[in-house]
Amino acid sequence: MKLKLKNGEEGFFRVLMFFSTTIIVVALLMIIISILYKGLPVLSWAMISQVPAGGFYFGREGGILNAIVGSLYLAGGATLLATIIGLPLALYINVHLVCHRRLVNGIRFVLDLLWGIPSIVYGAFGFALMSYFGIRVSLLAGIITVTLFIVPIMVRAMDEALKVVPRGLLETSLSLGSTRAETAYRVFFRQCLPGLSTAVLLSFGRAIGDAASILFTAGFTDYIPTSLSQPTATLPLAIFFQLSSPIPQVQQRAYASAVVLVFIILVVSILARIMSNRYQKHKINF
């Protein structure tokens, strides 16, 4: 009797897990298939190699190169800036503050809060900063806003990699006469390189995919920006504007833009995997 009950329970959870997995996989496939179905027929070389020509938004010639390059500039710049801020912070929490548990938990809590704030709020905050400092809508303003938005994500992702480093490795490094900074940048950094590189690329993915934070800050333009002070187009906003158009050809181009965006994110994810495997070499498995 008891065994029967146990088997029933096992069966129930197996079915439950199967359905949960299926829902996720099917949802992902549907998103990709629907984008490809609607976007691939319109996707052409012209679309990814040209900036919008006159009348592009009425369905005439041109492409979204402005948005592709703009997005890469923006996400690349923001990721670079976020790494410069985030890496030292993540190392500091895990090497210098490792024993100040309350302080570290406080910092983690703040980062989690920041992570939870919707990106539109970052956009509004960035906009407020801009008007305070008198900066106009520009690539620079967009990069700063997106940096604020992805720093918490990057630091927490790095933190997850760093916090599993055993205490013994810290003690070992210190007892060899290293300072904390040497321990952080020569030992912890190497040990966690796979996790750290994944964190950077994860943040890049978030940066390139976000529309709300750059809506007021980066602006939109038909040209490829040539300096930080010019406004820039981005893929998420290109999708947004094209999809809001009443003209069917333009709406279709939104899906083609989505294909490009998803492709970039896919490439970045694959790169993340490859890099994380490559840097695995010296990692010690404790």
Place this chain on the structure above:
Amino acid sequence: MDGIKISIENLNLYFGKQHVLKNIDAQIPTNKITVIMGPSGCGKTTLMKSLNRLTDLNPEAHVSGTIRIDNEDILQTKDDITLIRKKMGLLAQRPYPLPMSIYNNIAYGLRISGRRKKKILDRRVEHYLRQVSLWDEVKDRLKEPAGRLSIGQQQRLCLARGLAVGPEIILADEPTSALDPISSQAIEAQFNILKKNYTIVLVTHILRQARRLADHVIFMYLGEVIEQGPATQVFENPQQEMTKSYLKGMFY
């Protein structure tokens, strides 16, 4: 104080409100193996870590008393703490190789001390790997990650890495507890050779290991030093009841 390397006087250590080390007075003789033994949780490891001030890591730790190394009080010293730590090589309960190649594991300590010439590094790396009889096993794979060595080899690598910094003291915290019997023997044999030039402090709860290696013994129980003295005296003719029953294996 001739022949005494480390002299501990009236050492008290608290973690928060917990009194971990109580009025410790102990002498550790130069170029001998001093074994700190006692049941688990008696403060052996904490005592050892307070010697190279790894206890500083814990913000709740509060230390008072004196620890004199070569007549310099390391608890009060104005010297850079990294200089004190370089005087002591640490061998932990399990090997912690650095996440880099075998070669760089040894060269790391030399490099952070400012020795960067490849010729010198090469010679030093070989010297210290030979000293722990690891050279023949790894000479063709110096560029390989240290993590690929067996646990026993890793522990010998860690010993060599510690020696490369040029310490005078070796602190070993149950260094064979993760190792197989043959690797343990290798480490023990190393200690017997190394004691000619180094002062070795060995924490162990393995009584037989203590008997095999010790020249000098410190027996601890619940944060206090119960008995200390030359190994022959403590093992053959213990003065305290507690020591007698511990040696008979009545508690661990």
